[in-house]
């Protein structure tokens with residue numbers, strides 16, 4: 550299957566404002582429903598039912614290598630288990646949750662208490678908040694140790710994130726493919742996210758799309774992904790991701 554490469558399809562690198570990819574309700578670009586084959590989007594302008602903003606070099610190359618090394622050693626990475634249909638599974642990646650005290654997650658029945666933001670995370674959170682126009686109070690850090698580490702398809706749509714949440718996703722380290730699949734139509738978008746890139750999902754993206762990081766066979770170096778979110782209220786949210794795909 551031919552894969553869509555965001556980087557080669559962008560008209561230019563736009564570090565300051567980002568490439569905005571949105572086309573809400575652009576019915577003519579939607580592929581026919583019920584198609585048995587999974588179609589790829591015709592082009593980045595074809596994104597619909599949501600908004601993506603993408604900046605390939607949000608963090609400059611020299612800084613992203615330093616940041617990767619700093620976060621790799623300083624964050625308190627942990628291996629978590631979740632219960633899926635009554636059976637416990639080890640999540641195929643390491644994780645760490647940072648943020649304000651009441652911005653925690655409940656993960657398959659287990660509460661994940663946020664650790665106080667480190668200096669680097671606070672700095673990155675402020676940068677991402679300014680770019681996205683949202684005051685983020687939580688960041689989930691994921692460490693993909695190799696190609697076997699992955700994340701199942703899911704939407705970041707927990708009630709605590711509010712209606713149409715803004716999620717800022719920063720990649721450091723190895724490039725991995727980020728898949729987006731539409732919930733109702735046979736449409737898939739694949740983006741290769743390099744080190745230093747920022748992908749912001751906003752608008753109705755979480756209502757209509759699921760995203761994930763697939764396993765890959767070829768050897769690949771470690772990747773850190775930081776997803777900045779704004780948790781509203783004191784309730785905790787349940788991450789559903791690993792219930793969907795194994």
Ligand SMILES: O=C(O)CCC(=O)C(=O)O
Pocket residue numbers: 689691700705718727760761762774776
């Ligand atoms: O690693 C990624 O790019 C995706 C992470 C993600 O979707 C999440 O933490 O909810």
Ligand SMILES: [Mn+2]
Pocket residue numbers: 703704705760776
């Ligand atoms: Mn997610």
